[in-house]
Amino acid sequence: SGNYYNQGEIRKKELEQSCFLLGIPASDVMVVDHRDLPDNPAVEWDTQLLAAFVLKHIEANNINLVVTFDAGGVSGHANHISLYTALRTLQEYCCFEIFIPFLCLECHVLVLESVNLFRKYISVLDVPISCLLPRDVLFILTEEETEQARRAMRCHRSQLLWFRHIYMLFSRYMMINSLRLL
Numbered sequence: 001s002g003n004y005y006n007q008g009e010i011r012k013k014e015l016e017q018s019c020f021l022l023g024i025p026a027s028d029v030m031v032v033d034h035r036d037l038p039d040n041p042a043v044e045w046d047t048q049l050l051a052a053f054v055l056k057h058i059e060a061n062n063i064n065l066v067v068t069f070d071a072g073g074v075s076g077h078a079n080h081i082s083l084y085t086a087l088r089t090l091q092e093y094c095c096f097e098i099f100i101p102f103l104c105l106e107c108h109v110l111v112l113e114s115v116n117l118f119r120k121y122i123s124v125l126d127v128p129i130s131c132l133l134p135r136d137v138l139f140i141l142t143e144e145e146t147e148q149a150r151r152a153m154r155c156h157r158s159q160l161l162w163f164r165h166i167y168m169l170f171s172r173y174m175m176i177n178s179l180r181l182l
Contacts, residue, residue: 002031004039007158018155021148030057045082051089058107065108067179072114074173084111091182109182110137112173119172126172135178146175 002011016026032053037045058066068087073080087109113135119126130138141149150168154160168174 002039003033004041005158008033008039010158011156014156014158018152021152021155028061039079041077041079044078045086047082047085047089050082050086054083054086055090062106064106065110067110067112070111070114070180074112074114087111087182110179111182113178113180115172115178121166121170121172123170123172124175126176130172130176130178133178134180136181137179139177139179141175149174 002008002015012031015031016029019026019029034049034053036049037053054066057063066087068083069080071081071084073084091109115126119129127140130140153164153168153174
């Protein structure tokens, strides 16, 4: 629930506001509040438990595409990396057809590429690099879409520390996202 600083309820509301701005109804937002999945940048979550939550959400909502972090978690955040690990685990089970053929047949997973610090903060100057490097999907947002993303980020007031303002101004992730199929 984003309760690392005891702001879980505030962060849930901020998430719903952000999603609303992006056209995602609150009914499609699932917030998991489980004692074994604490919001903490240093804690790796239990892979099997997290995979079970993700699979349940995929099946309940007939989801056919999941976008998540890669093994670097974009910022090295342990919770982000845990999401990647859980989806990777689901995929491995699927490939052996032991656990969840549903995921194999119906749901694809895209992982957001983690880039080095230089590329992360060169903003639009990363477009030529991103275009030249291998990837499965490349999103380059228009100015209007980038501003919409910034408005959605500003909904997360409790997390807008000084470095996140720099992130919103200079990070390539606000306008450029390269992804690969898991």
